[in-house]
Amino acid sequence: MTARAAPAPLPPATTVGLQGWLRQNLFSSWGSSAVTIVLAVVLSWVVVNLGAWVFVEADWTVIISRVPLYIVGLYPYEGYWRLCICLLLISVLLGMSWRAWPNAARRFAFAFGVIMLFVGVFPHEMAPDHRALLLLNLPFIGLGYVLTPRPAETSPGRFEAMAGSALAPALERVAIFSTPRRMVIAALVALVLTMILILGIAGVPGLDPVNPQDLGGLMINLLLAFFGIVCSLPIGVGLALGRRSNLPILKVACVIFIEVIRGVPLITLLFMSRHILPLTFPEDLNIDRVYLAGITITIFSSAYMAENVRGGMAAVQAGQTEAAQALGLRGWQTTLLITLPQGLRNIIPAIVGQFISLFKDTSLVYFIGMLDLVEMGRVSVQGNQEFIDNGREVYLFIALVFWVFCFSMSFISRRIEGVLGVGRR
């Protein structure tokens, strides 16, 4: 710059543009600058080394040569089309959610469709009919979207006759999830169809029954976590109500159940359920250990769910209960109509959080010999001499898969939180 005759005061530090942003957020003080520089050096070292390993040194044959094993385990190849149809059902549901809760579900539906599209066109070994079924997912999301009516504005005042004006706003808020009744029905139908498609029915051509033990890979992690959460919700509500009840014996029983289940590691529960639970069944009733694992995970999850529900119900303002009592509702009516619904609404994010941790915990079913994603990776490395040195590749791959699922779920959870206005009371 040119020299000036009179030294003008220094211009104020820029606060706009790249330079300003850097100054504000990275180099605001000496300490901050030092931290920034050290972190940048460490970060680039990690990225360079990891990149070099991933793209140059690592040998990914152990993954590429057995992709289906990681995804669906030993599920018979002839049944793959059934799984593809399950994906289509999920697409329809996603499309419907997109319409019903655009803020929470739009990105997820979109991402799901894009991933299916990508897998569908990716040049790898895949039967053309499976490819076609995968590509159909995108139109099916659209189908679900079209099939759902625009979310009706909740008609103001429709609860007033029922519960009086004091409670109406609370009920209106709860109504958020009772609005699309069609969605609930669709979800239930899809659930039943999915189970039929995955497990098959004896005697129906094309739907040959599949040995439940052949379910494996990522599929079994997702199925176990999903059914664990769905089935544990009613049990958890029951336990929470039991714990809140003023019948001492029931209360004590619920407390003991919850605390015992929460107090021991899941692997010991799995071991016990595998070897003790069958002893209590009749001799001729042979419950497959996949179902045993499902039962155990449900029980495990229901203890945590009970605590969530209890917390959610405790967070409902006392005014609500008092208003209900003032209107002459009985104890159980207050609980079922006022406290429980609002409590459940409070814990939706917590339920998603629990789903995430349950999903991670399903990786422990290796302990009872089931071939979930982690176990499949372990077995691929252990059981094949040519892959005995490829453990790192396998575990990195598995970590990535789990991460993608868990992270996207926690992302959705935050969106739902925003939509429901939880925490903005």
Added chain:
Amino acid sequence: MGRFRKYLKPGLVVVALALAIAAIAACGEEEQEATTVVNRLAAVKERGTLICASRNDVPGYGSLDASGRNVGFDIDLCRAVATAVLGDPEAIEVEFITAAERGPTIQSGEVDLLVRTVTWTTSRDAQWGNYVHTTFYDGQGFMVPKSLGVDSAYDLGGASVCVTAGTTTELNMADFFRQNNLEYNPQVFEDTDVVLGAYQEGQCDVFTNDRSQLAALRSGLSNPGDHVILPETISEEPLGPVVPHGDEQWFDIVKTVVAGLIYAEAYGITSANYAQVAGGDNVKAKRLLGTEGSFGQEDLGLSETFMQDVLRAVGNYGEIYDRNLGPGGIDLPREGGRNALWANAPCTDCPKGGQIYAPPLR
């Protein structure tokens, strides 16, 4: 007192109700007392599949190939029994179990057969189930890097020793070092690849396992010549299938199938030539294949010619060995070792030196 009397009557009624419910519950309990007698052969035939407890993480013994099919020596034994009983080598359900689960699984009788590299020991025989027959002889050894200059297991004092968890290997190791007053530091891992990693990176100086495993793992190392397997064998490890306690017939069936596999090799009957031999003139071979005479098949409820099905499905003992543990698998030498046949029939007196042997088929 008056207050109390008010509650007396409802209280009594309630107690009476409770007692009634308790009585009903107790009756329900009585009814279940009858215990059923298990006939495993009938149960297997009715079910249509044979349930084997095995493993999927040891090459050669039991693993999954790239298409997810169970393969291995133990799995082939399971297939042989399935073929003998049901006529179909694919009629198996393989339950993958961890080492800790072996006992409870076979004790409860939920599986028909346990073939999971289980060492035959007396207390297991007493507690777990009936050991059928030794199908593979192993013994525990030590592998060390050549650079350490160790040439005997008795020089291992002060070493850090890697071992896989939940096996007799761990116990034998403890016995050996204690017996010889050697200091050592055990490193117990669940997975073989982790043990191997720890050994290769020098976290431990010694890797102890069954010698067959050591040999197989050494051949997979980047430089097998840099590692030596020490000469001492510190234990007996006879491996073989186990059946649940309480069903003699089933025990005998599995024993007979194993014997059939061994004699088929001794008589030179393979999956390729069994049809010709069945129509040939070797008397013993014809008896084995069910075309002439009997060795007790019908007493066990097996078909006359079940060995023909077995041989077609999995081959004889030697074929199973070669496919999984021999040149077709992890390449363990057999000739001259303990796992060669004892005798080369029909010359029953000319030993081949091995220990694989079975009761005569007659």
Added chain:
Amino acid sequence: MTRLLYVQGVPIWRNVVALRWIVQIVSAVVVLSTIALFLLNVAREIEARDIPFGFTFLDRAAQIPIGEAVIPYDPSDSYLYGLLVAGLNTIRASVLGVILATAIGILVGVARLSPNWLLSRIALVYIEVFRNIPLIVQLLFWLTIVLTLPKVAEGYVIAESIFINNSGFYMPWFEAQNGFWPWALITAIGVVLAVYAFRGLNRRETETGQQSYPLLAAAVIAIGLSLVALLILRPLAIDIPQVEGRFGRLQGGAQLSGSFLALLVGLVVYTSAFIAEIVRAGIQSVGKGQTEAARSVGLSGMLTLRHVTFPQALRVIIPPLISQFLNLTKNSSLAAAIGYPDLVSVANTMTQIAPAISLFMIVMVSYLSMSLLYSLIGNLYNRMIRFKAA
């Protein structure tokens, strides 16, 4: 007959007292008979199927190896003692894990709120990466990292007394001498005095507003007393790790084995990601008005944090924090996969001879008692803060 069902003209099905009783007893009968049926069935089947069960094995010699032990262990010791050794290993990993996870969790949680963009982003990435990957996978990863350290012979040596290599971390440690117990007693007294001093000075500070450095005073009392006693009594000798034997293994001092390090790092990293989120939420839960109000009455930044922000945040932080501690303890049961002899891992080894079902029952009861301990601490804390609020 029908008169029996009426009390003072009220039918029993309208009598609130009777109804409560009926529900009580029915629920009791249902609960108890379910439990009884379950236990009876199991007991009958165990007998019928001849499944080994019982606890007589506990005083027989275990004859199994246990790689590391806090108290001396020999394979000729009994199963019960072996389980105790393993239980102590679990406790060792849990206690160290809880301390480190809390420290790192707080650091990351505060970093998450840092004005430095890079720092807060890295904290975010740390949290999101480590809490979204199953622990078992992370543990296997950390073990490979530990294994990439140099071997014993080529390992790092600091001041000829601290050794770092892929077999573990070795450092000098103390060996108790004659005067140990008197010294321990004096130290304990010092700690008690320090607590009293802290409380008194803290109260003075809150009441009068005069800065009186309670933490500093407490530390001086406790450490000073202990140090003086240490110099006079000389209760501790220092044990330096030595290279021994033809394999060059290290003996003596304090040892943290490679497997233990991998387990500790895995547990700490995984749990600290959750704790960081709890801390962040806790700090954010304190209203901005509180800080501003504290500033406006002239409290310095440090004092604001100690007297205003932290006590309020703590109420939100502590309960979920304790449940994370419990999770960490339970998660240490995954140690078997990476070779650390914890309770589950040792019980697993014992199942080869001893009855598996009995062993796992013992394991479950042990974990249960640890979790009850955590619940107790949590309840005590809850009672404490309720007391203060009243």
